[in-house]
Amino acid sequence: MSCETFEPLLADYATGTLPDLPRARLLEHIRECPACAAVVRDYDSLHQRLARLRHSLDLIEPPYVLTPMEAASKKRHLTMPRPFVRAAGWAFAAVIGMAILLWPTKTGNERTPAVVELSITATRPSSPSKVHRTPRFWYQKSPRTGSELRVAARTPRLVTQPRFGGSASPIRRLATPRLILKKRRSIRHDQPQSHHLPECLAPDCRDREKPGRHT
Amino acid sequence: MGERRNTDEPDFAALSGRIYRLCLALLRREDAAADAAQEALTRAWLRRGKKRTGVDWWTWSAGFAVRVCREVIRARRFEGRDLSDDTKTPGHAVDDAASGLRSDPDLQTAIHALPNRQREVTVLRFLVGQSIREVAATLDCPEGTVKSNLFKAVRTLRGRFGVSGAVDELRNV
Numbered sequence: 001m002s003c004e005t006f007e008p009l010l011a012d013y014a015t016g017t018l019p020d021l022p023r024a025r026l027l028e029h030i031r032e033c034p035a036c037a038a039v040v041r042d043y044d045s046l047h048q049r050l051a052r053l054r055h056s057l058d059l060i061e062p063p064y065v066l067t068p069m070e071a072a073s074k075k076r077h078l079t080m081p082r083p084f085v086r087a088a089g090w091a092f093a094a095v096i097g098m099a100i101l102l103w104p105t106k107t108g109n110e111r112t113p114a115v116v117e118l119s120i121t122a123t124r125p126s127s128p129s130k131v132h133r134t135p136r137f138w139y140q141k142s143p144r145t146g147s148e149l150r151v152a153a154r155t156p157r158l159v160t161q162p163r164f165g166g167s168a169s170p171i172r173r174l175a176t177p178r179l180i181l182k183k184r185r186s187i188r189h190d191q192p193q194s195h196h197l198p199e200c201l202a203p204d205c206r207d208r209e210k211p212g213r214h215t
Numbered sequence: 216m217g218e219r220r221n222t223d224e225p226d227f228a229a230l231s232g233r234i235y236r237l238c239l240a241l242l243r244r245e246d247a248a249a250d251a252a253q254e255a256l257t258r259a260w261l262r263r264g265k266k267r268t269g270v271d272w273w274t275w276s277a278g279f280a281v282r283v284c285r286e287v288i289r290a291r292r293f294e295g296r297d298l299s300d301d302t303k304t305p306g307h308a309v310d311d312a313a314s315g316l317r318s319d320p321d322l323q324t325a326i327h328a329l330p331n332r333q334r335e336v337t338v339l340r341f342l343v344g345q346s347i348r349e350v351a352a353t354l355d356c357p358e359g360t361v362k363s364n365l366f367k368a369v370r371t372l373r374g375r376f377g378v379s380g381a382v383d384e385l386r387n388v
Binding site: 011012014015016017039042043045046047049050051052053054056057058060061062063 | 249319
């Protein structure tokens with residue numbers, strides 16, 4: 001049998017995990033093979049040195065080691081706060097929470113109307129003085145709060161078009177359809193005066209196939 | 216309800232000695248080994264609820280000891296120091312109880328120079344006396360991985376201390 005056959009056995013012999021029967025076969029082989037015999041001698045020498053080192057290590061007396069309960073109690077004492085410190089912490093947190101709840105809130109006029117007023121029905125304003133046009137949006141003065149609200153976009157924007165130039169960011173692309181879709185819920189198609197809104201996304205819009213500028 | 220956890224108390228006197236020797240073999244310093252042993256036993260006790268029923272306290276604690284020693288070595292290497300450097304400081308006292316640590320310094324240096332995983336399996340297998348299965352349970356890895364790393368380590372050590380000369384490169388043993 002060739003030496004390659006005994007290479008796995010030599011590997012197990014090196015790690016000290018070779019069973020008795022294969023060990024006997026290996027020992028019989030090394031009587032005839034000087035190369036394998038040299039390898040086995042090296043491993044034996046190494047094992048003997050490791051055994052001596054282990055024996056000397058076993059003679060070492062360990063120093064006094066705290067039991068885990070003693071060490072854990074010391075650790076808890078150092079890291080956990082004392083009871084009255086914990087109670088003071090809870091009291092402080094309660095005071096902060098009450099202050100936040102009872103803090104005087106702002107009046108309705110000072111509120112940001114961006115979220116609250118989006119549900120206002122977009123209709124044609126009765127008085128032209130209440131409306132002013134910007135290059136891109138219609139604005140209407142809210143009868144409730146008196147602030148100017150952005151009602152709708154005059155020019156529908158294609159989703160693929162970048163808003164501020166450059167590459168079309170997915171975040172910016174989502175901003176436009178969200179505004180228009182929210183307006184869809186408040187659009188009253190039964191009133192002809194609301195038809196001035198961009199209806200390219202409305203289901204019954206005649207100009208749906210022609211997304212672009214609405215005059 | 217689920218598997219019941221084994222939370223009985225072990226013999227801490229015997230266990231602390233074995234853990235200390237394991238840490239001493241890995242770190243080669245008495246003070247660092249004592250601290251690491253203390254930390255390992257504390258962690259093993261605090262996390263004893265997660266110990267499975269079939270795992271003994273020695274294997275459970277040895278896993279924590281290996282991890283603590285790994286952290287110590289990593290911290291020392293990050294600081295640019297080696298553990299063996301401190302043994303040469305003038306203030307380092309010669310301790311008769313630690314005479315075993317000074318036996319065969321060449322072999323200890325060679326073991327310490329091995330890669331982390333190979334060093335750990337070598338110490339657990341040959342200096343602590345665990346079986347392959349126990350080493351695999353301690354390090355939480357398969358037995359094949361343990362045997363592979365162990366063989367690589369022994370082959371490296373044989374290449375350095377081999378009586379017959381350099382390792383035969385044509386043979387992979």
